[in-house]
Amino acid sequence: MRRIKEEYDIVIIGAGLGGLLCGYVLAEEGKSVCILEKNAQIGGNLQTFKRDQVKFDSGVHYIGGLDKGQALYPFFKYFNLLDNVDKELLDKDAYDVISFGSEDILYPHGQGYENFVQQLIKYFPEEEAGLRKYCEEIRRICKEFEWYNLYKDYEETDEMSTFSLSAKEVIASCTDNEKLRKVLAGSNLLYAGEGDSSPFYIHALILDSYIGSAYKLKHSDQISKQLRKDLKKMGGQIFINSEVVKIENTTKQVQHVVLADGQQIRGKLFISNLHPTLTFRLLNTEGLRKVNVNRMLQLGNTASSFILYIKLKPETFRFTNSNRYHFIDEDVWSSHHYDSDNWLKALAIFNSRPDSNTQYAHTLTAMAYMNYEDVKKWENSFNTTLRESERSKEYLRFKQKKAEELIRALSRVYPGFSSCIESYYTATPLTQRDYIGSIEGGLYGIKKDYRAPVKSFISANTKLDNLFLTGQNVVLHGVLGVTISAMVTCQFILGKKYMLDKLKAYV
Known part of the structure; x- marks a missing residue:
């Protein structure tokens, strides 16, 4: 079994779809990537389970926009999913x-x-x-x-x-x-x-x-399995049964994360695929702007x-x-x-x-x-x-x-x-x-309200220089929403024009 190294270019908390997609993008760019998942199965809502010799999808039952010229098509082409998902x-x-x-x-x-x-x-x-x-x-x-x-x-x-x-x-x-x-x-x-x-x-x-x-x-876990396979080929590492219990940070940046077994993992950049409230519960919020912290801890x-x-x-x-x-x-x-x-x-x-x-x-x-x-x-x-x-x-x-x-x-x-x-x-x-x-x-993360859109708007770019957010709370839930969320997260690391141009090659 591969051991977790002490330091990576990118440390991602949570192997839901958003974390896997961010890991793929950044591993392809040559970054050393470590994805930490607290449970035994990756994929978040893509997880499946087997009972009485039958396999059930836990959350994702159908997806849209997959034909050429439609919204999800270029993303599935880029992530090598279009021809590898039944x-x-x-x-x-x-x-x-x-x-x-x-x-x-x-x-x-x-x-x-x-x-x-x-x-x-x-x-x-x-x-x-x-x-x-x-x-x-x-x-x-x-x-x-x-x-x-x-x-x-x-x-x-x-x-x-x-x-x-x-x-x-x-x-x-x-x-x-x-x-x-x-x-x-x-x-x-x-x-x-x-x-x-x-x-x-x-x-x-x-x-x-x-x-x-x-x-x-056919089954939603095809997506996470294919992403894991390709991530491994690119040198990315995914560790299950690895729960992050603390994010050590100053008022400027994250220094390292701490696992349940006490192990510390350093990184140049950190991405949290957790719900923003859960992310902020792991942070040392002393010295951070109280109004921002309170907002993130009280999201509906x-x-x-x-x-x-x-x-x-x-x-x-x-x-x-x-x-x-x-x-x-x-x-x-x-x-x-x-x-x-x-x-x-x-x-x-x-x-x-x-x-x-x-x-x-x-x-x-x-x-x-x-x-x-x-x-x-x-x-x-x-x-x-x-x-x-x-x-x-x-x-x-x-x-x-x-x-x-x-x-x-x-x-x-x-x-x-x-x-x-x-x-x-x-x-x-x-x-x-x-x-x-x-x-x-909660079925779909943060509740959005048209009467106060700014209140439920979550930026992928946090006030800490090297901490970013991704997942269904950043843009939109669902396979399409989380995929776009991952691209928005990566644009803060690699540049917006670079990311847009990269994806447009697959339209």
């Missing part, structure tokens, strides 16, 4: 479907802007103008982001006005039809959408990538979730090449607000099959919002691969109760569904906290 195109006419209550109608989101419009006109024949306005609003906003449009020459824009638009209000401005408004906002579980705060730019960037092209990955976070991972009995549940967002409560913007008697308001449902030759799914994953307060009483217990511990029987009973409630809800969506289940496994906000490292199990 993927399957989701239904072109309905990559996502939106449904409500006991209605039988499945409202489709189609791939390709014209197709997107045409598929929904079938259900809203009087709303063509509104649908086209909605598509134009998405494209207009997406044009404002340089890293999202590498094929264009970038011009300076008034970015704050872009960040200050409400997703709910922009959608409402496109149509007076209440049902269509709900359908257009129906996949907002992708960003934990809230009517009183969610910015339109997040909605636009995510939807644009999927409308461009939407792919289901998105809602968390309860997830049910189900192994299906063979040939019992027909596979659909779409993802489904089902709303039990038709208010699509407040599904995270609930009381104990009315917990389930919305479901995100993803099914997968072992190969493209079968008509039946072998797994189904269902996700519903769950607030951290529901599991807070057990927050002092931890359970990871490295720190296995049995949580209380009360916690296990809580999980079983919630799983049974979710299965009953799924059986109303798919009559007879409970008879298709062979086994199931659960994840709560505590699971996501322990394995992903998110504050209170």
